Amino acid sequence: LHQGALFVHSPTLENIFTLPSGVANDGADEDHPIVLPGISGEEFEHFISWLLHLYKYTIPQWIAPSVRSLTLASLSAIDEDEALVLGVRVYSIIARAREVMETERHPIAAVSPGLSVPPSPACNISHHAHCKVVWTCFWWQKVARQLLHPYNPLAISALVEYVAQQANPDSLNLECKSKLCQSSGRKWWA
Numbered sequence: 001l002h003q004g005a006l007f008v009h010s011p012t013l014e015n016i017f018t019l020p021s022g023v024a025n026d027g028a029d030e031d032h033p034i035v036l037p038g039i040s041g042e043e044f045e046h047f048i049s050w051l052l053h054l055y056k057y058t059i060p061q062w063i064a065p066s067v068r069s070l071t072l073a074s075l076s077a078i079d080e081d082e083a084l085v086l087g088v089r090v091y092s093i094i095a096r097a098r099e100v101m102e103t104e105r106h107p108i109a110a111v112s113p114g115l116s117v118p119p120s121p122a123c124n125i126s127h128h129a130h131c132k133v134v135w136t137c138f139w140w141q142k143v144a145r146q147l148l149h150p151y152n153p154l155a156i157s158a159l160v161e162y163v164a165q166q167a168n169p170d171s172l173n174l175e176c177k178s179k180l181c182q183s184s185g186r187k188w189w190a
Contacts, residue, residue, distance in 0.1 A: 071097045072153065104156065109147040112139030113180070120175030131176040138169040 025032040119128035146154035
């Protein structure tokens with residue numbers, strides 16, 4: 001295995017290989033391999049195979065859905081054996097993450113944002129009062145239900161996109177809806 005193949009996948013390995021080993025031409029070619037005492041060639045091949053496999057199936061492809069599943073699942077769904085495998089530290093991190101998500105999710109669901117947003121230029125003040133009522137009903141009937149869904153709650157990061165994709169409710173001025181969505185986005189991600 002040429003060290004260049006490892007450099008492509010890991011700056012850390014590149015740094016390790018640039019350190020002097022104290023052996024002339026160590027790792028320079030097949031005639032001067034790097035010897036790892038106590039590790040057989042077969043073991044090293046398995047290790048390299050694992051590294052290349054890890055690179056091919058990068059962590060972001062599976063870690064996010066796994067973490068989401070763990071943090072959204074009821075803690076009682078994790079049986080004793082799974083809890084032992086996870087360990088106390090990971091289990092407590094999951095429990096705290098769930099608590100923080102619930103603490104954030106409930107107030108967001110309970111109060112429709114943007115009610116202090118002034119009317120858009122395309123909406124007069126009297127109609128804007130109607131827009132606020134419609135927005136509040138829409139929020140509670142559609143958005144809050146998705147945020148508080150017991151099995152598949154809407155991610156807070158997907159909230160603005162979800163609202164923007166919904167059909168315009170009961171004569172809500174489109175520019176008011178746009179301003180209310182923008183206000184929502186600034187409130188949570190600013």
